Amino acid sequence: MGQINVHSHSLSGLFSAANSRLKPGMLLLEARLEQAGVLKKVVDAIKDLVQDCNFDCNDSGIALQAMDNSHVALVSMLLKSEGFSPYRLDRNVALGVNLTSLTKVLRCAQNEDILTLKAEDTPDNLSLVFENAENDRISEYEIKLMDIDQEHLGIPETEYAAAISMPSAEFQRICRDLIQLSESVSIEASKEGVKFSCSGDIGSGSVTLRQHNNVDKPELSTKIELTEPVALTFSLKYLVNFCKASALSSVVTLSLSNEVPLLVEYAMGSGFVRFYLAPKIGEEE
Amino acid sequence: MPAIKLPHILLLPLPPPATDLKIITLLHPRTLVPTRYLIHPAQGLHEITKLTAPSPTPRSWLLTPPPEPCRPPKWLGNGQILQDGSIYICTPMDPIFVLLPRLFPADEADAIDRFLPVGDLFEELTKEGEGDWELVAKSQVAEKRLAAVCESVDVGDGKAYKPSREKLMRVLDEKCVRMAKGGLPASMEEGFIRKPLIRPIAEIMAEEAEKKEGAGRVKELEVRSVKKKENRDGEGAGWGAAGAPSEAVPTPPDLQATRPWLSEASQEVTGLLRIRVASEFISNNYLSVSIAEALSDSLQKSHDFTPLDDYLAELAKIRQEATAMRLDDYPLKRSLEDEEEIVDRKRKKGEGAAEKKQKKSVSRATKELQKADKTGMPRLTTFFQKKNAEIL
Numbered sequence: 001m002g003q004i005n006v007h008s009h010s011l012s013g014l015f016s017a018a019n020s021r022l023k024p025g026m027l028l029l030e031a032r033l034e035q036a037g038v039l040k041k042v043v044d045a046i047k048d049l050v051q052d053c054n055f056d057c058n059d060s061g062i063a064l065q066a067m068d069n070s071h072v073a074l075v076s077m078l079l080k081s082e083g084f085s086p087y088r089l090d091r092n093v094a095l096g097v098n099l100t101s102l103t104k105v106l107r108c109a110q111n112e113d114i115l116t117l118k119a120e121d122t123p124d125n126l127s128l129v130f131e132n133a134e135n136d137r138i139s140e141y142e143i144k145l146m147d148i149d150q151e152h153l154g155i156p157e158t159e160y161a162a163a164i165s166m167p168s169a170e171f172q173r174i175c176r177d178l179i180q181l182s183e184s185v186s187i188e189a190s191k192e193g194v195k196f197s198c199s200g201d202i203g204s205g206s207v208t209l210r211q212h213n214n215v216d217k218p219e220l221s222t223k224i225e226l227t228e229p230v231a232l233t234f235s236l237k238y239l240v241n242f243c244k245a246s247a248l249s250s251v252v253t254l255s256l257s258n259e260v261p262l263l264v265e266y267a268m269g270s271g272f273v274r275f276y277l278a279p280k281i282g283e284e285e
Numbered sequence: 286m287p288a289i290k291l292p293h294i295l296l297l298p299l300p301p302p303a304t305d306l307k308i309i310t311l312l313h314p315r316t317l318v319p320t321r322y323l324i325h326p327a328q329g330l331h332e333i334t335k336l337t338a339p340s341p342t343p344r345s346w347l348l349t350p351p352p353e354p355c356r357p358p359k360w361l362g363n364g365q366i367l368q369d370g371s372i373y374i375c376t377p378m379d380p381i382f383v384l385l386p387r388l389f390p391a392d393e394a395d396a397i398d399r400f401l402p403v404g405d406l407f408e409e410l411t412k413e414g415e416g417d418w419e420l421v422a423k424s425q426v427a428e429k430r431l432a433a434v435c436e437s438v439d440v441g442d443g444k445a446y447k448p449s450r451e452k453l454m455r456v457l458d459e460k461c462v463r464m465a466k467g468g469l470p471a472s473m474e475e476g477f478i479r480k481p482l483i484r485p486i487a488e489i490m491a492e493e494a495e496k497k498e499g500a501g502r503v504k505e506l507e508v509r510s511v512k513k514k515e516n517r518d519g520e521g522a523g524w525g526a527a528g529a530p531s532e533a534v535p536t537p538p539d540l541q542a543t544r545p546w547l548s549e550a551s552q553e554v555t556g557l558l559r560i561r562v563a564s565e566f567i568s569n570n571y572l573s574v575s576i577a578e579a580l581s582d583s584l585q586k587s588h589d590f591t592p593l594d595d596y597l598a599e600l601a602k603i604r605q606e607a608t609a610m611r612l613d614d615y616p617l618k619r620s621l622e623d624e625e626e627i628v629d630r631k632r633k634k635g636e637g638a639a640e641k642k643q644k645k646s647v648s649r650a651t652k653e654l655q656k657a658d659k660t661g662m663p664r665l666t667t668f669f670q671k672k673n674a675e676i677l
Contacts, residue, residue, distance in 0.1 A: 048650035069655060071664045100648070153669035183658045237657035241650060261668050278668070282661035 037111030045245030083270030096148035160255035162189035168252040172243035344370030391575035400445035465559035
């Protein structure tokens, strides 16, 4: 293990040296991610929700916020600067990227590759370098950037009535099961547990998770923090889509309050992916 | 290129006292470009016209010696082939035309306003030099023609002349009427008289009839057009010149018999149009601009063209209506709207392609999402306010 590390360091050292020799001071952004898999999973999780979006690079890291085409769902992503080593940025910049293109390039990276994002001053391209320590392989790709006019929404800090944390795989499974019966699911949070229920043309179904604590494997616990009982209905198609982020984290947190969007959060060690989804308000009558 | 001069085929006036024929250079009365003319000692000035076969049907000359009697002709060895199939035709021309630009200059100030004997008059006319005027002046014909356009007074044993515009107009007027009398050459009759006078309905009928007659007719037309050309060129110089052997030989308008619709226009109207076309033809070929204008004015005075103008105006109106009607019936031609439509369609097509491309790049999951039932789901912007300042 240690050997590999040393190896990879020497590789990257060689690489940055070469770069600085070629283009001294030209580099606007250089962010090195130990595991390309992180970015791969992040992009995979959101690429079906949004097609083109800006990666906003600033001192705190690389952030992304975008709504889906119908403007009922929003994804907010942050890869904190601490997650990169190194993270060098001359000035704040928004890199407009087509996520489909980015996915294509990221497919060329293995999860264990070291990934370096680089952009020149006034960038036309975002360059991605994948270093495979094991094979001493360096792959370099560039994708064209685009100008995207994007508005950001200010998301206020909200005290949610209910915050449910549960295994992400469990949430994914529930959503996939229920979508077979109906397009929408009602989520009811109470002290006893959380109940996902739906009813459609062929019948109805429900899954209830009780609060429980798994000492051995805390990631399999279900925790409910409740200030008042909540019941809201959501589109299952969107929820299933959010579940693509399950690979990012074994735990997902659902935060609900009446009359506000649902927050589905996948936390990573050095960042997060958050989805917001508007509840179905008119339908309950 | 070899400097060998290829012989030209020239049709000479009869009989050919070959040695006395001369080719001279004079200024063309219309264009004032030096042009070659043929002088015949007896018959006077001749115009030389080059006839060329139409380009799609190339022709050349095969020249053979005259066949000797009692012997089979020897074709091989004695002949010559000329690649250039054109022929030059000499036709008598009224010498007055070449004198006109000098007799009646555009600028009145230069005009000759005193009586002069013939010799002096010619001297006056030719003193500015260019061209071989003497030969023209010498011929008997020239003096006669000159007399026709000049006022004259008796001076001792001879006569003195002064150019007179009135007389000139009378002469030209006469020429027009004579040319028009009995019909113009066939090709001119067809193009300038018959076509403009057809009523549109008759035109449609005629077109259909002609279509039926088919290809054989086309051939006939071609042959005729060649003949017509010759006719016309002959005609151009044929009238007028006193002593010229060929009086204007009008092509009898035999077409009228087979084309009854022409009779719709009255004889009077047809005759007037013929005069007008004849005057235009003479003006365009032989008269300077200023004289042509004067001729046109003078014709307006001497003939009443109102019936013709009325008839033409009426036809124009009918034709316009007929065109509109036909457009309604068969929208064969694209109107402006159609074009817009086409552009529209193209744009739509382009958009469609772009849309398709975008659709292709959109994943299945995204498409699924777009199909999601979003009833009752308010937009997120109702919950979250837009940030004015960028996060950056």
